[in-house]
Amino acid sequence: xxxxxxxxxxxxxxxxxxxxxxxxxxPSEDSSLRALKAELQLTSNSEFLVDALTLFRWAVLERxxxxxxxxxxxxxxxxxxxxxxxxxVAPDVDLPRVDLHWSEREIESLAELALGQPARxxxxxxxxxxx
Amino acid sequence: xxxxxxxxxxxxxxxxxxxxxxxxxxxxxxxxxINQQKSSIGVSYVAVDEAAPGTVLGYFTLAASSIPRDRLxxxxxxxxxxxxxxxxxxxxxxxxKRFAGRGMGRALLAEAFRISLQVADEIGCRxxxxxxxxxxxxxxxxxxxxxxxxxxxxxxxxxxxxxxxIRATLQNS
Numbered sequence: 158x159x160x161x162x163x164x165x166x167x168x169x170x171x172x173x174x175x176x177x178x179x180x181x182x183x184p185s186e187d188s189s190l191r192a193l194k195a196e197l198q199l200t201s202n203s204e205f206l207v208d209a210l211t212l213f214r215w216a217v218l219e220r221x222x223x224x225x226x227x228x229x230x231x232x233x234x235x236x237x238x239x240x241x242x243x244x245x246v247a248p249d250v251d252l253p254r255v256d257l258h259w260s261e262r263e264i265e266s267l268a269e270l271a272l273g274q275p276a277r278x279x280x281x282x283x284x285x286x287x288x
Numbered sequence: 289x290x291x292x293x294x295x296x297x298x299x300x301x302x303x304x305x306x307x308x309x310x311x312x313x314x315x316x317x318x319x320x321x322i323n324q325q326k327s328s329i330g331v332s333y334v335a336v337d338e339a340a341p342g343t344v345l346g347y348f349t350l351a352a353s354s355i356p357r358d359r360l361x362x363x364x365x366x367x368x369x370x371x372x373x374x375x376x377x378x379x380x381x382x383x384x385k386r387f388a389g390r391g392m393g394r395a396l397l398a399e400a401f402r403i404s405l406q407v408a409d410e411i412g413c414r415x416x417x418x419x420x421x422x423x424x425x426x427x428x429x430x431x432x433x434x435x436x437x438x439x440x441x442x443x444x445x446x447x448x449x450x451x452x453x454i455r456a457t458l459q460n461s
Binding site: 218257259260266275276 | 330353360365373379397401414415419431438448454
């Protein structure tokens with residue numbers, strides 16, 4: 158598929174510029190496009206492109222945040238979307254390492270906390286995570 | 289205002305950021321990008337308004353750390369595998385003064401928790417620590433951070449939060 162952008166000269170510098178797109182689609186892609194437009198009740202290619210752009214932008218943002226995109230069936234079966242172009246923007250979840258200075262007393266206190274039972278979540282934490 | 293939290297990008301507008309604390313301002317303006325991309329000693333995430341996506345409203349920085357096992361009290365680690373204790377460090381968190389009091393700090397903290405859980409899922413980690421300013425101890429405590437004993441009286445206070453505590457909020461929702 159080739160995609161070309163055509164822009165008309167801007168009559169006034171303040172007005173936002175509209176872009177026109179022309180796409181050469183293979184017959185199978187063209188029929189997919191028409192079927193999707195019919196299914197989604199979209200009447201124009203512009204509407205289709207705007208909706209597709211919104212969806213793609215959302216997917217890119219989610220992967221940039223390191224979130225996975227998952228579909229879940231009614232029975233709970235999950236499938237993770239793996240789309241090579243999206244993986245280019247996904248961050249590496251491994252965090253870089255730093256060394257902190259710890260006193261012996263701090264280490265002892267930390268170890269007691271870390272190796273003990275977890276505390277119950279506070280109300281503020283619950284609200285933050287659900288907000 | 290629709291706010292998005294994402295990784296810091298090279299051309300984000302950080303110069304105008306002012307949280308009222310010069311070291312935190314300076315870190316974002318001068319060091320955050322270099323530390324993230326070149327030195328790899330911390331990843332910063334920024335809150336931006338979707339209408340002005342380059343302008344930073346608040347940020348936090350995460351890094352990984354660990355305590356060598358041989359420094360942990362023997363009575364506590366007896367019977368555990370001989371590995372260091374991994375930690376996620378919430379190294380910095382700040383909100384621009386113009387957007388303070390609107391829940392931005394809470395949203396940033398919640399995102400830091402979500403990322404920490406994801407990191408823990410990937411590489412294994414049990415807890416999160418932060419070095420809190422003295423006047424922010426109660427704010428962190430509200431979200432479950434517990435002061436770690438042994439800090440000096442005047443410097444920042446190390447605080448601890450068990451990632452299982454954070455995970456429990458998701459399992460019960």
